[in-house]
Amino acid sequence: MATLGSTGKTDPSRFDGKKKLLLVPLIPIFPEMEEDISDLLDKFWSETSSQIGNIESALGTVKHIFHEMIHEEDEEGINILSQIYPRSANFIKEYINSGAKLQALEDPATWMELTDWQRCLSIGLISSKVYEIAAKGYQEVSVKRTTQLPKTISNIMGEDEVGMLFISEGHSLQFSSDTQIFYVSPPSATDLKNAMTEKLKSRQENSGN
Secondary structure, three states: OEOOOOOOOOOHHHHOOOEEEEEEEEOOOOHHHOOOOHHHHHHHHHHHHHHHHHHHHHHOOEEEEEEOOOOOOHHHHHHHHHHHOHHHHHHHHHHHHOOOEEOOOOOHHHHHHHHHHHHHHHOOOOOHHHHHHHHHHHHHHHHHHHHHHHHHHHHHOOOOOEEEEEEEOOOOOOOOOOEEEEEOOOOHHHHHHHHHHHHHHHHHHHHOO
16 A cells, blocks of 8 residues: 655655545544543544645545445534544544535445344344354345445545545455555554553453452
8 A cells, every 4th residue: 555644755646547545544432431531532633634634735635535334425424423423523524614525435224234233243142043143144244335335435536536534443445446545544543542452451350340
């Protein structure tokens, strides 16, 4: 994957004619923990903004915004996002105010089916037969979604346009050869993940007492 950033060593012209997609990592944060790590979250989003700005200065401004779990556009999408990823919503609003468009990324039927299979698996199924059915259903729809998302993005973005995708790390999306991927990697991401790990560990230890 190509990278652009403060070094500026990559010639942007080598990407002419391609769709440029910035991948922004999403780190899961429990709402009740946000206050304790507020400064670290502020740093993470500030660094994210700075890196995106560096890439935009080389490639052009972001025109399309995609966010996992969002199957509505514009204001409807922002309203949903504000409930599940409030910091993402506030961050994205700035780009919308500058002319970018929040696109509908998820297929509603696929996302609802995936969510239902996740719920089934999370409740602790007793029957091995039922578990196998749920696991198979989850795997099948997960593969379907993994195939759908890159196609949706590619169909929306035009040649030479710049887009931005907010997605959890560990995804297995594969993009077509006409799309160049740029990773946004805020240095504080590691600190943020470590902080979450420590807080989860502390929570588990306290719950066991």
